[in-house]
Amino acid sequence: MRREVGNRHPVAASARTRLVRNGDISLAVYEFGPADGIPVVLVHGWPDTHHLWDGVVPLLSDRYRVISYDTRGYGQSSAPTQVSAYELNRLATDFFAVVEAVSPTEPVHVVAHDWGSVQVWEAVCEPGADQYVASFTSISGPNLDHLAIWMRRGVRSGTPRGIRGALSQCLSSAYTTFFMLPVLPGLFFRLVGTEKMWKLFLRVVEGTSPDQISLAPTLKQDMISGLRFYRANIIARMVAPRERRTTVPVQLLVNTRDIAVRPAGYDDTAEWADQVVRHDLLRGHWLPYSDPAAIAGYADAFIQAKSE
Template identity: 90%
Template structure:
């Protein structure tokens, strides 16, 4: 592991910056807060980087040792061109590599959003995951196997509620079909993948002001690179869901106005998790921007509730 110390570019807090290796992948890792604090790892999704958490970090770093990282394909981390490099099992190994590097003797608490949450679901359902993860707070990113199983059950139920729930989720996920096309989405984001347009989109869709949004200078390439997450995983998981369970305590922050994931999609989660807490919030998809205090508050309460 190579260490470079310096200031965090966002100015949100002083950081310690690392490069963690996972085979050929280099991951940019940022640490905040006391080095002897309880470790909390923050994992972002599409099209964000560790800057997604700029509003959350200062609320946790007085107490916790907060670690965030650019997942593969984003920011200052490696961005392989092969779609297969973004399969969930490979993303999970990145997470485990980060944990082994920054907290080799103590399991970490994790807070993850969007595709960050999807890949942490993959990790916590691996055998022995509780040796690495003490708790997992999931935001706007389901376990894709659980979601696919829930959708199939809805169709097979033959009920209006079951079929309607599945159709509602299909409509919310319709954008993923566009994202998985071979050429068009890449051209689209080369044209519109600017900070100004993305902030306007978030204001129109979620009512989030520009001042609340922290973006990396790599936004356009991150948007394009991150499309590989969809192509590598959506079809495989929707048409071949696996039996995936976890003993890691899980907290769901379910945003009831989420444009991407319908709240009902989490209704079966308790079947797959030994310990589950759920909070429904009247918020949109990008909760880390719109209400970082809610994330910090729920994460802190959940972490403190775990056995020491």
């Protein structure tokens, strides 16, 4: 890679918008805060868009240049129909394209959630990634290779703790089997993929008030398009995980009530990253909605520590 050098808060000042190209993919990018501030890139997951960060942006954009974008398949960005277009290596190139466009001479700090974190994990494990990324705060999105290796070790250990951990993660990930089925999940989300139903789901499962949740008008098509992330990557990574390391400093915000990823799944992260800081939070999966102040606080402290 080349390198030449609480309640939902209102979103800070209107975004500066642009489109970033990565080959035939167009990515909608939104910038907030001072143009000369330290760059911080926010990356969302399923089924969200850059609006996931509406509560976080105003808490960071008073001192940082905050950049969010709709990843491919979501919002105002391109949504190719081929499943192969959503393989992690391709998503990583989108991320690097955004970084090159918004900060061509300075590494960025990254905060990512869910599939946003999964794809940034892919990126930061590439050779030379530390030229692009100064720090990475990961929320509810593991490196799939690392997770698969951890689960295999748990089963092979023969210990009750190891086997229990792997089985617990399998149960938490059971929904992905449905997501990878042909036809049926698409029909399901065409019927129930409404703002009202999604906010009800988050309230029942996580106790999140509807006024804390920011959704794009493209929610239904994003839910359906985003299924390709699961189909393109889950089986491939579980069957043939790779040993992937990073020199980028990593901060883990581990939500102990996460319905999708069990906290123990991050226990081996220090094996794969040179620098790891971990914070366990008594929260559910969608931390950007339920507690944006926690994200802003931990991210700010980590960024400051890595900027000294």
